[in-house]
Amino acid sequence: SAVISQKPSRDICQRGTSLTIQCQVDSQVTMMFWYRQQPGQSLTLIATANQGSEATYESGFVIDKFPISRPNLTFSTLTVSNMSPEDSSIYLCSVVRGGQSGEQFFGPGTRLTVL
Amino acid sequence: AQSVSQHNHHVILSEAASLELGCNYSYGGTVNLFWYVQYPGQHLQLLLKYFSGDPLVKGIKGFEAEFIKSKFSFNLRKPSVQWSDTAEYFCAVNAPGNQFYFGTGTSLTVIP
Numbered sequence: 001s002a003v004i005s006q007k008p009s010r011d012i013c014q015r016g017t018s019l020t021i022q023c024q025v026d027s028q029v030t031m032m033f034w035y036r037q038q039p040g041q042s043l044t045l046i047a048t049a050n051q052g053s054e055a056t057y058e059s060g061f062v063i064d065k066f067p068i069s070r071p072n073l074t075f076s077t078l079t080v081s082n083m084s085p086e087d088s089s090i091y092l093c094s095v096v097r098g099g100q101s102g103e104q105f106f107g108p109g110t111r112l113t114v115l
Numbered sequence: 116a117q118s119v120s121q122h123n124h125h126v127i128l129s130e131a132a133s134l135e136l137g138c139n140y141s142y143g144g145t146v147n148l149f150w151y152v153q154y155p156g157q158h159l160q161l162l163l164k165y166f167s168g169d170p171l172v173k174g175i176k177g178f179e180a181e182f183i184k185s186k187f188s189f190n191l192r193k194p195s196v197q198w199s200d201t202a203e204y205f206c207a208v209n210a211p212g213n214q215f216y217f218g219t220g221t222s223l224t225v226i227p
Contacts, residue, residue: 033214042205042219043159058214092159104149104207104215106159 002026002095004107012113013083020079021110023093028073031096034066037109038089046091049076083114119208121218128196129226136191136221138180138206148189149207149215150180159205165189176200198227 003026013019023032034046046066047055055068070076080087093107122137140146150162163174170182180191189206206218 043217045214048214103161103164104209105161106151108158 002029002097002105004093004095004105006091006093006107006110008110009108010111010113012115014115015084017083018079018081019083019112020077021091021093021112023076023078023107025074025095029095029097030073032070032076033094033096033104034068034076034078035092035094035106036089037092043092046078049078080112083112085114088112088114119206119216119218121204121206121221123221124219125222125224127224127226130198131195132225134191134193134196134200134223136204136206136223138189138191138218140187140189140206140208140216142187142208142210144210147209148180148182149209150174150178150189150191151205151207151217153203153205155202162191162204196223196225198225201225 005024007022011019032049035043036046037043045058046061047057047068049055049068049070051070051073057063065081067079078091090109090111092109094104096104118141120139128134148165151159152162153159162178163172163180165172165182171179173179178191178193180189182189201224204221204223207215209215
């Protein structure tokens with residue numbers, strides 16, 4: 001299994017501000033992802049965090065709003081920029097172990113509330 | 116694009132009742148299939164997975180799932196639920212090398 005930690009675990013933020021979420025994995029992984037889980041909904045993939053290059057964003061998500069860094073194979077950050085109440089959600093970091101047919105492991109999530 | 120459908124949004128059962136949660140996906144090629152569980156206040160955890168071989172997969176805590184390729188289904192079952200099974204259950208599909216797609220989740224409440 002993979003041990004994944006996220007900081008902060010939760011935060012309450014004001015509209016218009018930005019929050020950076022950190023994700024730390026206990027060992028090197030190739031594939032790292034950021035998801036959003038809005039209240040009562042499923043997980044939605046925001047982007048794939050690529051080490052050494054720009055993240056790959058899914059439809060509906062843009063770098064200006066959700067800049068991502070991946071400086072090495074064990075760490076990534078997701079920033080939620082210029083927040084609005086619609087950004088209130090749980091943000092999850094995940095990694096895949098075992099290559100292309102591997103299992104996906106999830107971090108504990110960051111619960112964000114935007115007032 | 117791939118999609119995953121979970122038809123039961125909220126299920127309420129009494130302890131010892133049998134459980135079956137539906138999961139259907141749309142993708143014509145080879146897929147990997149997963150069920151994840153999220154207990155209240157906890158991480159998402161893998162319940163079971165199917166990559167190949169026997170289509171009846173056994174997971175942790177007495178859960179099992181059957182892959183029926185002709186029906187594009189991967190339903191989750193448990194013969195006798197416990198109060199501790201109260202959780203959110205997510206079906207997920209992954210075409211090898213591609214991203215994961217998650218269903219909308221099924222909230223299970225087990226009444227003691």
